[in-house]
Amino acid sequence: MATPIRKSVELFYDVVSPYSWLAFEVMCRYQQKWNIDLKLRPFFLSGIMQGAGFHQPGPSKASYMGKDLKRQTDMYKVPFKMPRNPAEVILIKGSLNAGRFLTAVDMNCDQYLEELTRQLFLRVYYRDEDITEPASLMSAAAKAGIPEDLAKQLLSTIKDQAVKDRLRQTTQAALDHGAFGSPTIVAHVDGKPQMFFGSDRMELMAHMLGEKWYGPLPELAKAKM
Numbered sequence: 001m002a003t004p005i006r007k008s009v010e011l012f013y014d015v016v017s018p019y020s021w022l023a024f025e026v027m028c029r030y031q032q033k034w035n036i037d038l039k040l041r042p043f044f045l046s047g048i049m050q051g052a053g054f055h056q057p058g059p060s061k062a063s064y065m066g067k068d069l070k071r072q073t074d075m076y077k078v079p080f081k082m083p084r085n086p087a088e089v090i091l092i093k094g095s096l097n098a099g100r101f102l103t104a105v106d107m108n109c110d111q112y113l114e115e116l117t118r119q120l121f122l123r124v125y126y127r128d129e130d131i132t133e134p135a136s137l138m139s140a141a142a143k144a145g146i147p148e149d150l151a152k153q154l155l156s157t158i159k160d161q162a163v164k165d166r167l168r169q170t171t172q173a174a175l176d177h178g179a180f181g182s183p184t185i186v187a188h189v190d191g192k193p194q195m196f197f198g199s200d201r202m203e204l205m206a207h208m209l210g211e212k213w214y215g216p217l218p219e220l221a222k223a224k225m
Helices: 018-030 045-052 059-076 086-093 096-108 110-125 134-143 148-155 161-176 202-209
Strands: 007-013 036-042 184-189 192-197
Touching: 007 018, 007 161, 007 202, 018 036, 018 059, 018 110, 018 202, 036 096, 036 110, 036 161, 045 161, 096 110, 096 134, 096 148, 096 161, 110 134, 134 148, 184 202, 192 202
Parallel strands: 007 036
Antiparallel strands: 007 184, 184 192
16 A cells, blocks of 8 residues: 655744644644644744734734633643733734744754744743843743754844845745735645634644544643643
């Protein structure tokens, strides 16, 4: 019997998006269980919002999202805590430097990308810590196991044109797939890209991939938190 061809799944995400954390953890838990090659694709959410003509949610939706995140993170066993000032975190401070740092890691030593992503999510949505300053990014890199000299070298490149261009290209690639927010997941099935938005379409995506969905935990694979 021929070995089934592995399917490519791209996870486009920004660490300033709490729902992206949920999708990130679930996809990382399933990357060995499903016959897939998972590609983490850090992008710039502000660029997605601008490109897709997105408007900020009103107060009713914002209130709902707070309650919904609490329910989902409890179910997904992700240690989420809403920052004291989420508007400042998302809209004022943003994630450009974090996105560029992740991009530099992806370009040069992608074996650290998963854990660095996790550590940045933990800083924002568990410890309510900064992800914009160089010292903050260095701290996350240390917790991700990146050697200090290498982390400094990578950090020094975040304003390089090549890094800026890669982040811009990744953001545009997501827009070209129809992205309008984060997370955006693109599963390549039978040569065709299938786009899914959000962290709650995993069962449908499993069906499209011809895989089985066992809930969000299995079973906390690589639970490094």
